[in-house]
Amino acid sequence: MTLPAPLLDGPAALRSALAERVVLADDVEYDTARLSWNRSVDRHPLAVARPESAEDVVAVVRAAGSAGLRLMPQSTGHAAAALRGADLSDTVIVDLSRLRGVSVDPEARSARVLGGSTWNDVLAAVAPHGLTALHGSAGDVSVVGYALSGGVSFYARAHGLAVGSVTEAQVVTADGALVRAAADENPELFWALRGGAGAIGVVVSVRLELLPYADVFAGMLLWDAVHAAEVTHAWARWTATAPESATTALRVLHLPPLPELPPFLSGRSVVVVDGAILETDAVASALLEPLRALSPEVDTFARIPAPALVGVHMDPPDPTPSVSAASMLAALPPEAADAFVAASGMPGMFITELRHLGGAAARPVEGGGAVSAVTGEYVAHAVAVAPVADAVPGAEAAVRAGLAQLAPWRSTGVALTFVDEPDSDRAPAFGDGLVRLRELKRAIDPNGMLRGAHPI
Structure with a gap:
């Protein structure tokens, strides 16, 4: 896919939209901001955006779209090696690590989790209610990236993959719209997110079903x-x-x-x-x-x-x-x-x-x-x-x-x-749904603006 010719100067558009919440290549913070959790990956993106709200995410997506740039959502960077060696000179990393928080509904046995939250955040919030989640084996991993890419927990043989616990998502799509995706609203987008993750949209929150285990x-x-x-x-x-x-x-x-x-x-x-x-x-x-x-x-x-x-x-x-x-x-x-x-x-x-x-x-x-x-x-x-x-x-x-x-x-x-x-072949993960997923990717993101850890 080819992005349209830029309408605005990319760095200037980003700075105008996010002010100090974007880090550019000539900023003092750049070499720190571009780091991922996996320190063996040396990335040089055009910029790193650090939104603190859903509105900030909308702003960076719209600014990047106007400037003909690409976006790569990230919360912790555990999966950064998927793009090892990739040319990121036209790409803005959307670092969601400042967008953190968990609200729990103990009666419904669910939690709303902001897009940069880790599993440690979730466990701390749900434990007082005698609940837990289909978390991974590391507490500092991103909830969104892990869950929407499947998610294999130590409860998996009994309760399935973590992606099955996701009941809705708030997501900013490539056109800069903030939408809700669930079984009863934007169901095709919801289907694609559960597996397509960051290649489909920048997820600013998810709702998870929780498990009734205090111990x-x-x-x-x-x-x-x-x-x-x-x-x-x-x-x-x-x-x-x-x-x-x-x-x-x-x-x-x-x-x-x-x-x-x-x-x-x-x-x-x-x-x-x-x-x-x-x-x-x-x-x-x-x-x-x-x-x-x-x-x-x-x-x-x-x-x-x-x-x-x-x-x-x-x-x-x-x-x-x-x-x-x-x-x-x-x-x-x-x-x-x-x-x-x-x-x-x-x-x-x-x-x-x-x-x-x-x-x-x-x-x-x-x-x-x-x-x-x-x-x-x-x-x-x-x-x-x-x-x-x-x-x-x-x-x-x-x-x-x-x-x-x-x-x-x-x-x-x-x-x-x-x-x-x-260079790993991820296609078998999607089975017979791969053709449908690729068609939805083209419809949702026709210019290939969004780069996920797992390319579709």
């Missing part, structure tokens, strides 16, 4: 990585018959000797099983017995407050320079478990993960959007650290080589929130 049985089991093969095979057998109430992950981590890490992790290679089991303590404990029989050196599984679940996976709390790759697996037979263990020991690997899905996460939702389920039983995810730009090619080669070990067991599915490779 949950959750935690982790940890062994030294010398036990990786034994633990992986046992977990593979265990997940083959685990009920949908159990959503867990298995990871092999090679951790550097950092002072901020607890002594039992610093400088070690370990294998970890973590997650949540939506059962009584007695039933959950009985389910875990085959894994506990392997004598983990750390066992934290217990009844915990629901907000604490976001810390169980131990995702990095600070911006991290990394490269990752992911694929879905249809099954995890013994040969695949062996391949995973081999991949986890390859040079350059930081984290190699399998997350158990299937269950409700694999069942399309009636009335759902462009994405409502993901085909496959496991997400395979590999992460390598790239502290400097020269390390990125090697890190990319490492994670791809690791996942190549699992190629014989790949399914056709794609879990979008795990994918941030620029």
